[in-house]
Amino acid sequence: MESPFIEVAQADAIEPGKFIRVEVASKPYLIARVDERFYAVEDNCSHEDYPLSYGCLDGARIKCSLHGSRFSLETGQPEDEPADEPIRTYRVECAEGRLWLDLSNPLNER
């Protein structure tokens, strides 16, 4: 069976407390590093069609810069209004210094 993982970046391209935006098949994703852990989420706010990568990290949350909702990078759940729907989260693995995403199956569904 073919692996669902797609290589997207070098792990050392993301410093702790930072994130990068990547595109796979013309869709944007945000990969964040919090301490030594990596998270992958869709780069689109669930409140309006707006890139979360315009925002900033707040611990293991991404804060949307348009209206301020914060989303858990772990679960995708919004922690503040006005957003009331989660964002999709994905498995991300680090192997041999590279980051791999499994986009075949979001960890959560709306």
Ligand code: FES
């Ligand atoms: S567009 Fe993100 S909170 Fe409104």
